Amino acid sequence: MKKNRIVLCCLSLVMVLFMNACREDPVELSDEANILSFKITRALNPSLSKDYEGIIDNPNFFISVALDDDYALNQLIPSLEVSPGAVVSPESGTPVDFTKTVTYTVTAASGVRQVYTVNLSTPGGVPSITGILIDNIPCIYDGSSDAYFFSVKDENQGSIRILCQGQNISAVSTGDFTTANNSTVILPGLKPGNTLEITPSSKSGKKGEAVKLVVSSLPLVHIEVSGTIVNKPKIDCNISLIDPWGLTNDSLRYFPPHFAGIELRGGLAQSFPKKSYSFEFRSSGTMEVDSGTKLLGLRDDGDWILDAMYIDHARMRNRLSTDLWIDMNKVPYLSKEPRAINGTRGYFVEVFLNNSYLGLYCLTERIDRKQLQLSKKEGFSYKASHWSSSTEFVNGNAAIDNNSDDWDGWELEYQAETAATSIPQVKWQPLRDFIRYTALSTDNDFIMNIGTKTEISNLVDYLLFMNAVGADDNTGKNTFFSFHSNSRNKFFITPWDLDASWGRKWEGSKIDLRNDEFIGVTGIPGTDSRYCRPNAYFIRMMNLNPGGFRNQLKTRWQQLRQNELSMPQLTARVDTYRRQFSTSGAFERERKKWPAYITDINTETQFMLSWIQNRMNQVDAYLNGL
Template identity: 30%
Template structure:
């Protein structure tokens, strides 16, 4: 239901707000108004001593003008409220049931934009995410319905983004200034365009996001990013039709298949396999194609791999994602939090990034990790990086990095993206409200300076790393020189490392970047005692004279 309301201001000493544009959390004693600031200009009029909302509140001192970057004290019957004005859309979700991970519960959705546009719908809502569900501020998955039980979906267009029945509300709780994932998604679309764009003009390899503020059952929940989803519709993959079909798989875990480090058996009776979750086509679950591709990557001879991988995976996409993965240092996106897709039968696979909060020197726990001198990889890239042929992966990497360094991946361009978002949120006083909603959070603008330094150092390192001379490896040693296996993972007491039979430096860092173990090892198989390391998530780094590789380690 879409409605357009006129905005008006009363004459005299009372500022009048249209009913749909004020939003009150009585427990937190805050009022947020997103009626257009232009319509509320009180300059050159009588000072306003009162504001009319559900009732008439009194300003603690008369005002002559309104600003979104200020706050105001108003009182009603002895209760004092902090009043804010904002340009951001405000979403209300109201439900009589507890919102949990699954299943969807029925709710009513209302979104009010400062232009006067109001969107209303029935809704199914559940919390979303894996590790992020441990945070107090929850992310949500929204399913729009034409009924109250979810039997009839409803496609809806929100904030200029695509029309769809499913949307995500990202909490961004672990992002220092609530903008890492939004900037990263924007950057990916600046870097990469889907290869079949001419055939599917609306296809998009990635998602758009827009800032909103959220109330759930009239409780203010703070700043969120309303975002699109990665699915068949977003990518315009072919539907299932007489053997012609697109494919889509989500890397939901650090499995052997999703990281290209092992080839476990599959069952078409299961919607998951080796760290992947089956997404499309909906008409059947058949892992054969992806299994064959993972097996090709892991087990083919070097001649077979280098002769044929370009027919199986879009090389330009592989290059762009490798650059993006490493430039942003997306720690959680080497196997998990990444989609593999195929447009139609006979076409190559390609990557689609997802869930980009652990980027730009920040990790998935929300801690600073000031590491800029490593290379992120997986089993697939371990092989691609050794393709030294003309027009091969390394040649394209050098060329593409040079192109992006002259335009998109520059210190000023990246910082401009952060600064635009920061200015918008600061101008609308969002950070103060976010602290009101989540008292443990305080915005620290010095993170922008940290990001600038981090980006500068990361670019400097990759300028060297991506332009190193590519030395062809002989067929027998090509897989071994960057081969690395860590097991068991997760582990509780020890870790076995299989690698090159050469001296190498082995280190483990926690999510704050603190080194908890560092040693030198020799030989092809080593066992490291982890019994004194606390439970948690760590990053393992192995450096030799010929390679550097990083992997995630879970100690439980």
């Protein structure tokens, strides 16, 4: 019996070894997606006098074919050979109209794709440009101005490879400079703010109609969508990006069209003619992509915002203020979550929708659990979206409904996983309990215990920040209240939507703050002040002065006035964006596109700096008088 077991074990071992030896390794699918040959033959095209073979430029995915006679180009039938295992569209042997730009998409066995452009020329044909590629990056065509757009980092661009798509193009010229089509050159005038005229020439020297090439220094975003973009739901689109800095996905200057879903963004902003958008990259259907979409070196995520900034005469206030805030204030648990950012980062871009120029936008990250690095299991985040007795902290008396993601002016941004699965689930209780505590606790209880429920240093920075930039629309709404986890469950504030700042109100008019006005504190809770309403929570902190709160404000203000809130640093921030707008030419294009609610950039930034200097003096005097 024992021998039989030994024999069976040996046989089993032999079988396993035999099967492993016979098992084939997984086949690696090829990434090769090249066109190996491109021919237009008499066999398939009887009108031709001979066969023609295209010259293939694989590094630039360009094929040129020079015909000896003026054949009709609208029904030619090419034959192609592609990499083994790859497929091509249109297929080899398919009739093609070469009077238009023709492209062939080759898909490798692995799914990798390459797009080739074909240029046919005839002796008597008039050269015409239907597309421009620079360093294999397709320039964006704007039908409203009949111009192509490209972006470069600065005026020291160096050599570039220029390829003009179309027909009968042998050479291209701009001014007195001429070069062969699809050649590497230093192109004169290719610097931010310039508009070049590119003229095509045929092999016989015949010239075609010139096209305009507008050069920016800001990233360019192109949205391609077939339907109408609405508030909800998101509709399918494709989004591409030209990144002059090469920061996208750490190295890309061109982010090719990526499937996404897009919708309108904002409340009041949706009534403006220039729309803001939010979009998310998707793999298919509604499946969101969370990686491989690291735009402009920002976070690697699928969710993004395109802020139109329509009401802001300088088109920079929200970005300027948010930059200042995230430099001033860090999340209170930064040592535990070093990637957390208490706000959003972003860059100014120029946006096109279906080859039509939309204007100057700011591409920004979103404020969410990932940005704040809240605990998935235990963190909470709430967004104050409109004025109410709860967002103004007058009381928290409104009834809560844990089946709803909205409560009395608040929206649920993130709910802890443990709270979502508990019975009954916990959704609004943490926020309501906090609001009711700030409004209804006894003075002694408030003085002794408010520091266990809120991050005092964050509140100090927030009050000073609001008053420095004049953010009077952010005293109740336009804020996030969040906490990290059960072990770090003190609420902290994150501002958003800061267009009403730097001397202008939420509707774009100028604001004339007075010496005795401290935003968030001056006025009567629940009623209109001269501008927006104060916050009962902020008022109580000032009146009861727990932990020497007023002295904390004064001490922190003195520190900030030597650093982030010094006039040299504030001036430098404004000037940086003013130069970007001027050098790129983007601000003038924005003024022509959207002439309402916009002022000359030099005039407006001078007003902003004059206003902020006066406001610094006002806050200096107010805090010294506490």
